[in-house]
Amino acid sequence: MQTDIWIAIVIAAIGTYGLRVGPLLWTQRHINKHKANNTEAHLPTWLSVLGPLMIAAMLGASLIPKTPSLSSWLASAVGILVTTLVWRKFKTLGLPVFCGVLSFGLVFAAISIF
Amino acid sequence: MNASTQRSGLKQGILDGLPLLGGYIPVAISFGVIAVQAGFSTLEATLISVFIYAGASQFLLVAMVASGSPLWLAVCMTLLVNVRHVVYAPNLALHLTQSRAWPWLMHGLTDQIFALAHTRLPSMEESKKVDWFKGVSMVAWLSWVLGTALGGIAGDSLTQKWPVLDSVMPFALPALFLVLLAPKFANKVWSITLLVTMASALFIALSTFKNAAIPLAALTGALTFYLLTTRFDRKQSHAN
Numbered sequence: 389m390q391t392d393i394w395i396a397i398v399i400a401a402i403g404t405y406g407l408r409v410g411p412l413l414w415t416q417r418h419i420n421k422h423k424a425n426n427t428e429a430h431l432p433t434w435l436s437v438l439g440p441l442m443i444a445a446m447l448g449a450s451l452i453p454k455t456p457s458l459s460s461w462l463a464s465a466v467g468i469l470v471t472t473l474v475w476r477k478f479k480t481l482g483l484p485v486f487c488g489v490l491s492f493g494l495v496f497a498a499i500s501i502f
Numbered sequence: 503m504n505a506s507t508q509r510s511g512l513k514q515g516i517l518d519g520l521p522l523l524g525g526y527i528p529v530a531i532s533f534g535v536i537a538v539q540a541g542f543s544t545l546e547a548t549l550i551s552v553f554i555y556a557g558a559s560q561f562l563l564v565a566m567v568a569s570g571s572p573l574w575l576a577v578c579m580t581l582l583v584n585v586r587h588v589v590y591a592p593n594l595a596l597h598l599t600q601s602r603a604w605p606w607l608m609h610g611l612t613d614q615i616f617a618l619a620h621t622r623l624p625s626m627e628e629s630k631k632v633d634w635f636k637g638v639s640m641v642a643w644l645s646w647v648l649g650t651a652l653g654g655i656a657g658d659s660l661t662q663k664w665p666v667l668d669s670v671m672p673f674a675l676p677a678l679f680l681v682l683l684a685p686k687f688a689n690k691v692w693s694i695t696l697l698v699t700m701a702s703a704l705f706i707a708l709s710t711f712k713n714a715a716i717p718l719a720a721l722t723g724a725l726t727f728y729l730l731t732t733r734f735d736r737k738q739s740h741a742n
Contacts, residue, residue, distance in 0.1 A: 393567055393573065396576060397550060397553070404556050405608070407585060408591060408608040408609065408611045411592050412594075412595060412604065413605060415595035431595075431596065435593060437727050440696065441695070441719075441724060442586065444679075444719070445699050446614075446617065448699065449706075449712075449719070450679065451700075452707055454668065463673075471677045472680065485521040485524075488673065489670065489673050489677060492670060
């Protein structure tokens with residue numbers, strides 16, 4: 389591959405890392421400054437609200453099946469329902485995800501066969 | 503910190519990271535296939551996954567380079583897609599320890615790792631946090647890197663042989679996000695806000711602005727949250 393493409397990839401890699409680490413360093417400095425002054429550090433409300441919202445947005449965007457069809461949408465609906473029900477019963481992380489994927493797969497396969 | 507505490511933090515992180523494999527491996531294989539088709543070697547595609555390690559932006563970068571777009575534009579677009587990451591670390595910062603390892607570990611702060619860390623870290627023992635993050639991010643990073651290599655070497659034949667890998671396993675990601683958000687649905691304001699955010703993301707992602715779906719939906723959700731809390735506060739002050 390040409391050198392200029394590699395330079396572009398390296399810049400993209402450094403930039404992406406910078407977007408992840410830069411805000412951490414800034415926030416840690418903000419927190420440490422408050423600690424030194426014996427005051428409590430508070431993050432802006434909008435920032436703490438944005439955390440769960442980003443996860444909800446990722447959930448919405450990831451719900452779209454790779455090949456959208458009636459069977460994949462129906463399988464997604466069943467998968468979501470099963471994941472929710474298993475989470476309500478067990479309140480764990482792995483089991484609801486496993487049951488959700490399994491039910492998605494079963495519905496998807498069943499509709500494809502029939 | 504004793505050895506058993508270290509082990510259990512790492513072990514817990516690895517266990518918590520396992521559901522990510524269902525989502526990461528098929529997408530990483532797809533990236534390997536597409537990068538090789540675009541003219542990159544398997545080694546080059548794998549190195550992109552090692553160092554950039556950001557799903558959607560890698561696809562965009564490879565596609566733009568392959569189509570002959572100006573490189574500066576390809577880099578700018580890659581960074582623009584990844585700019586959402588700036589809100590992740592500040593949301594975790596209050597729950598992190600004083601360890602010097604955190605800045606280095608931020609290379610592993612993907613969307614999914616953020617979602618897991620945001621839910622897990624607040625209730626975790628301080629001594630386990632660094633090891634937990636190492637465990638969960640190593641599982642995700644290794645699956646992404648190895649998946650890319652696998653995709654570059656044998657991706658096409660793999661997805662043809664096991665179509666389930668391509669069509670069913672990615673459902674692990676929405677299922678995981680749902681489990682991480684589920685406790686928030688106990689609150690009415692949060693329930694409405696989250697449903698509006700999810701629906702917005704879904705509709706935007708189905709439109710032509712796919713790459714902007716996450717930040718735009720989060721902004722819509724923030725606006726909804728602001729309107730609902732303002733209305734709620736006003737109701738309470740009237741009641742008093």
